[in-house]
Amino acid sequence: AVDEDPTSPRNLYYYGRELYFNKEYLPAKRVFEEYMRYSNFPAEKAYALRYLAQCDPNNAEKHIKESIKILYCRESVLALANHYYKKGQWKLCKKTSLEAIEIKEKLNDFMTEEWAYGHMAYDLVAISSWQLGHWEDAVRYGELAAEMSPNEERLQNNLKSCSYRDWE
Secondary structure, eight states: OTTTOTTOHHHHHHHHHHHHHTTOHHHHHHHHHHHHHHOOOHHHHHHHHHHHHHHOGGGHHHHHHHHHHHOOOHHHHHHHHHHHHHHTOHHHHHHHHHHHHHOOOOOSSTTOOGGGGTTHHHHHHHHHHHHHTOHHHHHHHHHHHHHHOTTOHHHHHHHHTOOHHHHO
């Protein structure tokens, strides 16, 4: 389809996505960059930029921030918080995760991703708080994350491994 209509945003988006799913990151990067030239659909552009961030890790923060500018949504803000988590930038991770938590409204379109409305934001606040020595926040947000996903063993174990006595 891209060969037949190389400027179709829809075709480029799905082609880039397929390349990404097949771990062909450099070709996917090129296709998503081309896609950005033609698309006018904010939700899809924001999603494409999050894919692009994964295909182009040296510019990931830039791509995710552009995603947020195009469409302010929990998915993009949480992607930025996760980027900071991976980089060990704990203050930015905590700040951005708290911002994600404040975004309550789900977009009413097919680009809404349920993972963004689960425990992840709370978990990232807990982890970054722990790294920063903010013990009470670590426990409070860890408990919230564990309540949201009671079957997630890692979250339960995180809570078991910490207690206020350990910090005194």
